[in-house]
Amino acid sequence: MQQAVCAILVAGMFVSCGVKKSLNNLPNISKYASQTAEKIKVNDSTFVQGNNFLLKNGHGLWELYVEGNPLQRGLANGNLTQSLYYKQEKVFLDKVNSLVPSEGQQKFLTKFLKWYNRKMYLHIPEEYKAEIYGVSQFASNQFNTLATPYLRSLYLHGAHDIGHALQDLMLVGCTSFAAWDDKTEDGKLLIARNFDFYAGDAFAEDKIIAFVSPEQGHKFMSVTWGGFIGVVSGMNNQGLTVTINAGKSKIPLVAKTPISLVTREILQYASTIDEAVAIAKKREVFVSESILVGSANDGKAVLIEVSPTNFGVFEVSNSSALVCANHFQSDAYKNDRRNKKTIAESHTSYRFHRMSQLLGAAEKVNPLEAVEILRNREGIDNTPIGYGNEKALNQLLAHHGIVFQPEDLKVWVSSNPYQMGAFICYDLNTVFAEREQVPRQTISEENNKIAASPFLKTDAYKNYESYRRLEHNIEAEIEADNFGKSLNVENLVRLNPNYWKAYYLVGRYYYETKKYEKAAENLSQALQKEIPSLAEVTLVQKYARRAKRKLK
Numbered sequence: 001m002q003q004a005v006c007a008i009l010v011a012g013m014f015v016s017c018g019v020k021k022s023l024n025n026l027p028n029i030s031k032y033a034s035q036t037a038e039k040i041k042v043n044d045s046t047f048v049q050g051n052n053f054l055l056k057n058g059h060g061l062w063e064l065y066v067e068g069n070p071l072q073r074g075l076a077n078g079n080l081t082q083s084l085y086y087k088q089e090k091v092f093l094d095k096v097n098s099l100v101p102s103e104g105q106q107k108f109l110t111k112f113l114k115w116y117n118r119k120m121y122l123h124i125p126e127e128y129k130a131e132i133y134g135v136s137q138f139a140s141n142q143f144n145t146l147a148t149p150y151l152r153s154l155y156l157h158g159a160h161d162i163g164h165a166l167q168d169l170m171l172v173g174c175t176s177f178a179a180w181d182d183k184t185e186d187g188k189l190l191i192a193r194n195f196d197f198y199a200g201d202a203f204a205e206d207k208i209i210a211f212v213s214p215e216q217g218h219k220f221m222s223v224t225w226g227g228f229i230g231v232v233s234g235m236n237n238q239g240l241t242v243t244i245n246a247g248k249s250k251i252p253l254v255a256k257t258p259i260s261l262v263t264r265e266i267l268q269y270a271s272t273i274d275e276a277v278a279i280a281k282k283r284e285v286f287v288s289e290s291i292l293v294g295s296a297n298d299g300k301a302v303l304i305e306v307s308p309t310n311f312g313v314f315e316v317s318n319s320s321a322l323v324c325a326n327h328f329q330s331d332a333y334k335n336d337r338r339n340k341k342t343i344a345e346s347h348t349s350y351r352f353h354r355m356s357q358l359l360g361a362a363e364k365v366n367p368l369e370a371v372e373i374l375r376n377r378e379g380i381d382n383t384p385i386g387y388g389n390e391k392a393l394n395q396l397l398a399h400h401g402i403v404f405q406p407e408d409l410k411v412w413v414s415s416n417p418y419q420m421g422a423f424i425c426y427d428l429n430t431v432f433a434e435r436e437q438v439p440r441q442t443i444s445e446e447n448n449k450i451a452a453s454p455f456l457k458t459d460a461y462k463n464y465e466s467y468r469r470l471e472h473n474i475e476a477e478i479e480a481d482n483f484g485k486s487l488n489v490e491n492l493v494r495l496n497p498n499y500w501k502a503y504y505l506v507g508r509y510y511y512e513t514k515k516y517e518k519a520a521e522n523l524s525q526a527l528q529k530e531i532p533s534l535a536e537v538t539l540v541q542k543y544a545r546r547a548k549r550k551l552k
Contacts, residue, residue, distance in 0.1 A: 022118040023151065027129035032071035039079050047080050048438050054080040057442035059415035059424055062206060065431075065443075067213035070127045074134020077210075077229065082138045084206050084226030091202045092156065093143055110146055116162065116255055117155055123257040123284055124154070125265065127216075131229050132157065139227065157230050158258040160197070160246075161287045173326060174245045175351045175393050177359055177373070178294050178301030181320035185366040191294040191301060191404040192370040193243045193324075194419055195223070195233055198397045207400060209413055209424075211431050211443075217268035219432045223400050223413055230260025231267050237428050238271035239296025239406035245324050247288035248338040252308050256284040262306070263291060273298050277313055280304045288338075292324050296406035305330050321359055325352040345534040350391045354380050358393075367403050367412055367423075371450050374401040374419050379530055386499020387464040390532040394419065396464060412450055423450035467495035467502070474505050483513055493522075500529035504540050511547050520547040 037050030045056035052066045062084065066076045078085060100106055121129065132153050139149035146152055155162075176193030184190045198204075208226065213219045222234030235241040242263040262283045270276040276293045288307035295301070302315040305328045312332025316322050326348040333339045343349045357380060358373045359365070365373075377394045379385035388396050401419025403412040409428035415421035425448035455461050470492055477483055489509045492502040507522030523544035531537045 019115050019118045022121055023114060025121045026150065027126055027133050029071050029130050029133060032069045032130060034071050034075065036072055036075050036079070042440060046440055049076050049080055051438060052076040052080060053438045055439070055442065057424065057444055058446075059422055059449075060205075060207075061413065061415055061424060061444075062208045063443055064208050064210045065213070066210070069215050070130040071134045073212065073214065074131040074229070075137060076134075077131075078135035078138030078227070081208065081226045084208065085135070085138060086140045086142075086226070087206060088203065088226040088228070089140065089143060089152075089156070092159065092199055093146070095199050095203070113155055113162075114147065114151075117151075117158065118254065120154060120158060120255040120258075123255075124157075124261060128229065128261055128264065129154070135227055135229060153227060156227065157261060158255050158286075160232075160260065161258050161285075162255065173347065173351070173390050173395065174243075174324075175355050176243050176245060176292050176324045177355055177370075178292065178322040179320060179359065179365045180300055183320045183359070183362075183365055185364040188405060188407045189239075189294055189296060189299060189301065190365055190367065190370060191241050191243070191292070191406070192374055192402070193233060193245075193292070194374050194393060194395075194398045194401050195243070196395055196397060197232070197399045204399045204416065204418075207413075207416075209426065211426075211428075212268075213432060214268060218271065219428070220267045221411060221426065221428060221431070222264075222267065223402060228260075229264065230258060231264040232260055233400065233402045234263070234267045235404050235406060235409070235411055235428065236267050236271075237409060237432055239409060240267065240270055240272070240276065241292075241294040241301075241404045241406055242267050242276070243292045243402070245290040245292065245326055247290055247305070247307065247326060247328055248342040250288075250308065250338065252286040254286070256286040256308075259285055259287060259289045259291075259306075266291070266293065271295075271297055273300075273302055277302075277304055280306055281311060284308070288328070290324055290326075290328065292322070294404060294406050296409075299407075303329060305333060307333075310336070323352055323355045323359065325349070325355070327352070347391045347532040350380065350532075351393060354391070354393055357381075367405065368450055370403045371401070371412070371419075371423050374403075375453050375455070377455075383530070384498040385530040386496050386502065387460070388468070388496070388501070389499060389530060391530055396420075410448075415452075417456070420453040420456055422452045425449055463495040467492060467499075470495065471501070471505060474509055478505070478508055478512060481512070483509075498529065500526045500531045500536075500540070503529065504543075507540075507547070508543055511543055511550075514550075516547045516550040520544065520551060523547055 039049045047054045054064045056062050066073045133150050136149040136153040173196045178191045180189040208224045210224045211221045218236040220236035222231040233243045266276045266279050273295045285306050291304040301322050305312040310332050312330030314330035327343045328339045375394050377392050398418045401414040412423035412425050414423050425445040489506050496502045503522045503526035507519045511519035526540050
């Protein structure tokens with residue numbers, strides 16, 4: 001009876017509380033001119049639409065330029081990137097379907113998203129709703145069971161926040177730093193970060209380097225993907241940069257402003273740290289996030305730390321280097337229970353100290369050395385901790401790595417795989433300069449790129465890629481409780497011998513197949529390795545105890 005009452009209450013909740021109003025809300029686009037030029041396909045990797053263009057460079061990065069009012073920008077973006085937009089949406093929703101395979105659960109999720117996002121439209125500036133609307137005009141109808149194209153696009157701009165808030169999904173374990181004055185080679189501000197968002201390999205295959213010239217505000221660049229106008233890493237033509245790092249969140253009851261649109265607003269309308277802080281302060285968010293803001297005008301960087309109920313700004317004193325992982329550092333969060341728990345039980349503190357260690361060892365940092373730090377795969381004191389370990393700065397899964405030189409308006413963006421491919425240089429002075437014609441080839445500075453990591457040519461890298469495939473197959477068998485395939489599970493250890501998870505999965509596989517002696521042996525080995533979080537240590541310990549009991 002109690003379950004039935006709960007079901008009725010939940011159902012009632014989904015059809016009330018402003019859901020219908022939010023589903024029918026559309027931006028007012030009547031005030032914007034909507035004329036756009038015809039899209040011209042030059043070849044399979046070059047598309048032009050008036051002054052707007054999309055082209056693919058020789059390193060596999062797409063370069064997008066759009067200009068105009070919000071609606072025109074959105075229409076040009078959606079039209080030029082339509083095939084990329086479809087692919088990214090399909091990849092992301094396929095990931096969701098793999099996490100929620102039941103048709104009934106998917107229907108419930110759809111209803112829940114409509115309820116949970118019922119107030120989001122009230123917290124997004126009309127300018128960005130109009131731009132998202134323009135992009136959504138080129139969305140596929142294949143996914144309309146989730147929501148209409150415009151609503152779906154709106155929801156996907158909050159996907160990072162929703163997953164982070166509701167399941168505390170650590171799809172993001174980013175680490176970043178800023179250095180200036182006596183810590184950099186030329187004394188100028190330098191910022192570097194890894195964006196370790198992972199939604200499957202395919203999600204990172206078609207990165208877009210977007211260059212946006214809006215009618216109002218500052219011109220800027222950001223690393224993005226099809227259909228997404230928010231900013232996770234970017235710099236404007238005032239030399240102001242933003243990058244985001246997720247923090248621990250309390251589960252909110254309603255979605256508000258997606259963090260990527262807060263950072264987009266900062267990038268478009270701020271030229272100083274004070275202006276960035278003022279913009280962040282006026283927006284209500286629904287997750288906890290650190291926003292690293294670097295400013296050429298201020299010659300330094302700070303962290304703006306936001307959450308649904310708190311706000312803080314952190315800047316270093318008596319230092320010219322700032323490190324950011326996934327915990328808060330400002331006085332506003334000094335006594336925050338969740339933040340303390342995150343520091344104590346997750347891998348954020350370890351990565352923070354490893355980044356500090358590498359930064360301290362570098363006498364003067366330049367872009368090349370910054371890239372080397374981002375690519376570092378070892379643990380504290382250069383301890384081998386296995387490839388793919390979340391305690392490493394380079395977890396070999398990053399969507400991208402990026403380095404900014406704000407005072408020179410230069411930025412380096414990694415090409416695939418991860419942050420291990422070549423870092424391609426762009427000069428915003430050149431990109432946003434008046435040009436006589438739309439370019440038909442890369443707008444990057446090819447002679448200023450940073451070479452791909454030599455690690456990519458090693459047997460260790462080949463072994464790691466083989467390890468990832470085998471790991472996926474074994475995890476799928478354990479999850480499905482189906483051990484019909486002939487898998488050499490001990491190859492996991494051979495391919496990645498310093499990684500705790502290799503031993504854990506071998507031990508777990510043997511445990512599930514009732515080979516308890518081998519299970520106990522491998523689980524014991526896993527406990528001697530560097531395990532990222534307390535929750536994972538507890539999990540390994542649990543199966544180690546079970547295996548030992550079975551042997552008695």
